[in-house]
Amino acid sequence: MTVRESVTRPAPLPPLAARARSAGGSPVRDILAVTARPEVINFAGGLPAPELFDAEGIAAAFQAVLAESPERALQYSTTEGEPALRAALAARLSARSLPTGPDDMLITTGSQQALSLLATALLEPGDTVLVEEPCYLAALQVFGFAGARVVPVPGDADGLDPAALEELVRRERPKLLYTVPTFQNPTGRTLPAGRRAAVAEVAARCGLWIVEDDPYGELRFEGERVPWIASLDAARDRTVLLGSFSKVMAPGLRLGWLRAPAALRRACVVAKQAADLHTPTVNQLAAARYLADRDLDAHVARVAGVYRVHRDAMLAGLADALPEGATWNRPEGGMFLWARLPERYDTTALLPAVVRRDVAYVPGAPFHAGEPDRSTLRLCFVTQTPEEIAEGLRRLGKGLREGLREGLREGAAAR
Structure with missing residues (x-):
């Protein structure tokens, strides 16, 4: 190889560290990037309600x-x-x-x-x-x-x-x-x-x-x-x-x-x-x-009071939104609710159909260090109003039903 060739054809750079090559990004942030459209009712985020900040x-x-x-x-x-x-x-x-x-x-x-x-x-x-x-x-x-x-x-x-x-x-x-x-x-x-x-x-x-x-x-x-x-x-x-x-x-x-x-x-x-x-x-x-x-304690009490109303709005709509046989918890605080659908539901596979309905959640599978439970999902209830939560749950129910039908059709066609 000539000197000219060595200049025009530079040697490859050393690789990234093994930990950087093996580490994945956050599935939640990936979902948020996809669902950033203002019309999406987003139950996927873990963001506190911005209107409650004591700006x-x-x-x-x-x-x-x-x-x-x-x-x-x-x-x-x-x-x-x-x-x-x-x-x-x-x-x-x-x-x-x-x-x-x-x-x-x-x-x-x-x-x-x-x-x-x-x-x-x-x-x-x-x-x-x-x-x-x-x-x-x-x-x-x-x-x-x-x-x-x-x-x-x-x-x-x-x-x-x-x-x-x-x-x-x-x-x-x-x-x-x-x-x-x-x-x-x-x-x-x-x-x-x-x-x-x-x-x-x-x-x-x-x-x-x-x-x-x-x-x-x-x-x-x-x-x-x-x-x-x-x-x-x-x-x-x-x-x-x-x-x-x-x-x-x-x-x-x-x-x-x-x-x-x-x-x-x-x-x-x-x-x-x-x-x-x-x-x-x-x-x-x-x-x-x-x-x-x-008084930070008084501010937190006000925030928690609003979050309770939002949680109650989500609990009120889940029975109609989720399929028969689904279960969910009743958190006493915080920002999240966890639901498990019947085993035939894969919440990762169903997410695209749900997002087409302008609503989003986080599939449960990425949260597992062991064998994932693919029928689970996380819902954040703090960043939408009760009215938005009710509408989002209606969209969620429609998206889950449509996604399941699409999956059944694709499965039948593959057979």
Whole structure:
């Protein structure tokens, strides 16, 4: 080969890392891209209702910090997070029976980053992680990207089974269990207090980290609050509690937090230094100012009250929309409802027919780390009005019936 040929025919670039080649995108975000048309009634998203944002209060908080201390608000900050925000969050946790000091907290760029930091600090490629079945999609992405082996824990309508958890822990020797025990994504279910205590005891007996993710717990609109696993004596030294302002204040702030035992928290601080140095200072100071000047609990109560009306509207229309033999749950809070159709329904295959009716849901299959249940689907009830929910369910029923007929015809033609 001549010098001229080597210049005109450049050598191929080195390949992407194996984890980048094997990791898939989010099916939810793929669906949202397809259903972005304004006429679509979208039950697929996990977005809070934007009309309920306290835009005035948040704007006032930003204006105050930029007017009073712009040199601080626009400057670099510590990796651990702004002291005022960490103190305010620690006070909120302590008021909810989880004694916490500011130094127990790490502010993250959304709770999704907290998951990534924990994967960096805890997991080696090939390590085993236990998850609920079904499981929050983005957690499956994080653990997959870290090269972990993800094993689902069997459960039922109340959540994961502690006896099955202990059997898997002893057999698989996992590093951690990831759980969203309150108003879980995707199912909306809540793990009862007795099972939480049993999970904590398993972790203590067998040597296991628990990652307790709680983005929805404050959005309760009926029933009694269930204590965090992190507040139980058996689990205090081995539970990481994650939280977020995304569902109670505004997701665009990208503010989350991590409460963890000291050694693991320090490791996450080092991982965050390598990732982004720190979460934006101005957003942290504005959130701290908002917590000082406004009543976040009252705001959350108003939001939860609206969400309850939306949930009730969805529950009222499901019997007519879903086929005979379908089942669904009644979440006491959060944003999601989980439904299971008869076995002959494949919700992934049926989705295109439903989208043609200008309505969308998320098929249940991608939420499973193990064998997927293809007859399941997730419905988000918070971003539409009750009238839109009723119309969306009418469209959903028509789309499911049409999709099933099309599938039967295609099956007959193939035979």
